[in-house]
Amino acid sequence: MNEIIPRYIYGFLNSGLLLIKYCRSCTVCSRLTRFPRYNDPKKLVETREGRCGEWANCFTLYCRAFGYESRLVAPYGVLTLILDFTDHVWTECYSQFLGRWMHLDPCEAIYDRPLLYEKGWNKKLNYAIAIAKDGVYDVTKRYTRKWHEVLSRRTMVTEPSLSSILTNITNETRRGFAPQLLSIIEARDIEENQQIERSLHSEDDESLSLPGRRSGNEQWRKSRSEIGSDNLSSSACPVRLCVDEHVTKIYNAFRPVLHQFIAEEVTKAEAVE
Numbered sequence: 001m002n003e004i005i006p007r008y009i010y011g012f013l014n015s016g017l018l019l020i021k022y023c024r025s026c027t028v029c030s031r032l033t034r035f036p037r038y039n040d041p042k043k044l045v046e047t048r049e050g051r052c053g054e055w056a057n058c059f060t061l062y063c064r065a066f067g068y069e070s071r072l073v074a075p076y077g078v079l080t081l082i083l084d085f086t087d088h089v090w091t092e093c094y095s096q097f098l099g100r101w102m103h104l105d106p107c108e109a110i111y112d113r114p115l116l117y118e119k120g121w122n123k124k125l126n127y128a129i130a131i132a133k134d135g136v137y138d139v140t141k142r143y144t145r146k147w148h149e150v151l152s153r154r155t156m157v158t159e160p161s162l163s164s165i166l167t168n169i170t171n172e173t174r175r176g177f178a179p180q181l182l183s184i185i186e187a188r189d190i191e192e193n194q195q196i197e198r199s200l201h202s203e204d205d206e207s208l209s210l211p212g213r214r215s216g217n218e219q220w221r222k223s224r225s226e227i228g229s230d231n232l233s234s235s236a237c238p239v240r241l242c243v244d245e246h247v248t249k250i251y252n253a254f255r256p257v258l259h260q261f262i263a264e265e266v267t268k269a270e271a272v273e
Contacts, residue, residue: 120210
């Protein structure tokens, strides 16, 4: 998508607020494309249209369908999606092998590179909130090595107030959880907080080269100062084209199965089995 036309239509579905966007899909003919923004991943499996938020939403659905504990990560702005389109959404998946949450970006075909946005895209982060079925988490520190700079941009609420808000929401989502499950989740929370603090104070690997943003056309990425210093035109087969083709093949292979799971209300455990 290129130029965003400031015209929106709002409506309500059972999945929540629906935003209809009109975008210029072609810089040559300036054709307008009617672009619905659904939040229900089951609907997105049907429409197969969207921006980074829809990509991450569907990708998280796929991860969960295959039995992986996954959650969405949204910088502030995406949480108020209708008001601000300047940010990004990605996925975190819990790795039993690594014993930690792992960064996954389906739009960029990159995994376990949490400094991608700050170091590769030169993004000025403020709030990165992970949204899971068992709570909401402030994971901003995982994605920065410049915490003092980030902290100066976190001006919406005080840090204690933010922590209190997220804790209250998390406690509400966990109401009714069995004591044994609560014990496991709370132990994992403690371990995650310790890991994030350690990573925040670890030395940055200067030899690690992270790319600028690859999704979206070049003009749009330049306007957001996210293009980075890497030369994306040097490859005979652009990464995104290769990845998109690969993802499409996977999607086409599994789409009938997912639709069947949804129609028959198959549980996660049954789907994995």
